[in-house]
Amino acid sequence: MTELHARWLKSVSRRRALAGFLGFLVGAPRAGGQLDRFRDHSRVGGLAEMRDVFDFEAAAYERLDRATYNYTARGGGSEFTTRRNREAFDWVGLVPRAIGEIGTPQTATEILGTRMRFPVMLAPSAAHAVLHPDKEAGTYAGCKNASETPMILSHVASMSFAELAKIDGGPLWFQLYPRKELEQNREPVESAQNAGAGAIVVTIDQQASVYDRAVHDRNLSLRPRRPPRLDGNDGRYRFSSGRMWYEWSLFENLRTMVRVPMLAKGILTREDALLAVEHGLDGIVVSNHGGRTLDYTPSSLEVLPEIVEAVAGRIPVLIDSGFRRGSDILKALALGADAVCLGRVPRWGLGSFGAPGVTRILEIVQQELLEAMTRCGVASLASADGSLARTDFP
Numbered sequence: 001m002t003e004l005h006a007r008w009l010k011s012v013s014r015r016r017a018l019a020g021f022l023g024f025l026v027g028a029p030r031a032g033g034q035l036d037r038f039r040d041h042s043r044v045g046g047l048a049e050m051r052d053v054f055d056f057e058a059a060a061y062e063r064l065d066r067a068t069y070n071y072t073a074r075g076g077g078s079e080f081t082t083r084r085n086r087e088a089f090d091w092v093g094l095v096p097r098a099i100g101e102i103g104t105p106q107t108a109t110e111i112l113g114t115r116m117r118f119p120v121m122l123a124p125s126a127a128h129a130v131l132h133p134d135k136e137a138g139t140y141a142g143c144k145n146a147s148e149t150p151m152i153l154s155h156v157a158s159m160s161f162a163e164l165a166k167i168d169g170g171p172l173w174f175q176l177y178p179r180k181e182l183e184q185n186r187e188p189v190e191s192a193q194n195a196g197a198g199a200i201v202v203t204i205d206q207q208a209s210v211y212d213r214a215v216h217d218r219n220l221s222l223r224p225r226r227p228p229r230l231d232g233n234d235g236r237y238r239f240s241s242g243r244m245w246y247e248w249s250l251f252e253n254l255r256t257m258v259r260v261p262m263l264a265k266g267i268l269t270r271e272d273a274l275l276a277v278e279h280g281l282d283g284i285v286v287s288n289h290g291g292r293t294l295d296y297t298p299s300s301l302e303v304l305p306e307i308v309e310a311v312a313g314r315i316p317v318l319i320d321s322g323f324r325r326g327s328d329i330l331k332a333l334a335l336g337a338d339a340v341c342l343g344r345v346p347r348w349g350l351g352s353f354g355a356p357g358v359t360r361i362l363e364i365v366q367q368e369l370l371e372a373m374t375r376c377g378v379a380s381l382a383s384a385d386g387s388l389a390r391t392d393f394p
């Protein structure tokens with residue numbers, strides 16, 4: 001072999017050199033190769049341009065890192081229930097009156113001693129610090145400026161109830177993830193009550209604590225999530241052992257320390273609704289946790305009528321999971337709910353524009369509710385009855 005031949009065999013061809021260099025450029029962050037091109041080229045509107053909740057979700061998607069967006073947006077398993085929660089609204093038609101009542105719709109109500117200008121509350125949701133540096137204080141301020149929308153503070157919030165209650169704001173309730181040792185519930189319950197909690201909402205449906213989507217996406221996320229541990233008691237079932245023991249007697253036990261109204265959150269059957277009444281609860285929240293626990297449950301809207309019928313007006317029936325529009329709220333009211341709680345909605349508001357985003361997103365939903373009531377010809381909550389809704393659940 002000549003020296004020239006040997007050199008040629010070991011050398012990099014022009015084509016390979018070029019291909020390698022282009023590959024480097026495509027992958028290089030500075031060249032934009034790691035970025036989502038749709039994100040880069042889309043222009044996200046300002047606060048004044050937001051028309052509905054879905055605009056806010058897009059704005060939050062733009063502003064939050066992928067892991068944080070996913071944590072709020074995603075549901076459990078195949079996300080069937082999360083999708084079904086939205087789809088359920090397509091199965092309820094609104095039937096307007098040709099000539100309706102006259103006047104500005106009256107939307108004020110009172111639930112378990114808490115007055116509200118609209119039958120809308122904030123569902124408890126964890127860790128607002130990941131969404132905005134103002135944390136729950138931003139959310140609470142946003143609620144105050146949106147007609148003092150009542151807020152339910154999560155047990156796993158970024159701020160304590162006592163800290164938040166010091167801020168001048170609207171009605172505040174507390175959500176509890178109960179502990180098996182009764183005494184371990186005393187501190188959170190007492191400190192919330194002493195700081196003025198209007199009610200305690202005990203969540204009983206959050207058994208699983210793994211969001212598959214976030215795990216699948218861990219390689220795409222900026223903040224990797226740990227895959228579930230498969231050893232030990234918790235890991236084997238991917239359940240938190242802290243939540244695997246619930247019994248109905250829990251409520252009688254908690255009652256020894258709860259002085260304010262107590263609600264159970266996570267009811268999806270008439271049987272459980274009746275048990276809640278039997279065990280002395282003052283209210284229930286019909287909820288599948290926004291599709292974040294067991295996948296393939298019915299949507300909360302589908303089970304609402306049977307639960308309302310079973311409860312028969314003895315205690316207030318609140319509902320959440322999937323609510324995004326004013327007309328969604330009117331449908332639930334027509335099917336007998338006393339109020340609707342919003343989980344992801346305020347998170348999109350806070351994540352995209354901070355406290356003013358929370359205010360605006362709530363105002364939009366409130367305006368949409370007024371609009372839906374007006375179009376249906378109902379001028380009060382009392383008139384928003386079953387005659388308005390035509391259900392066609394599968």
Ligand SMILES: Cc1cc2nc3c(=O)[nH]c(=O)nc-3n(C[C@H](O)[C@H](O)[C@H](O)COP(=O)(O)O)c2cc1C
Pocket residue numbers: 071072073085123124125126154155156175203265287288289290291292320321322323341342343344345
């Ligand atoms: C990111 C996130 C965190 C949540 N954290 C809690 C929580 O700490 N306690 C609780 O009872 N429910 C929690 N939920 C459930 C909500 O209270 C509510 O049931 C659900 O979000 C309603 O569905 P929606 O998001 O479609 O409105 C959380 C929901 C989301 C989206």
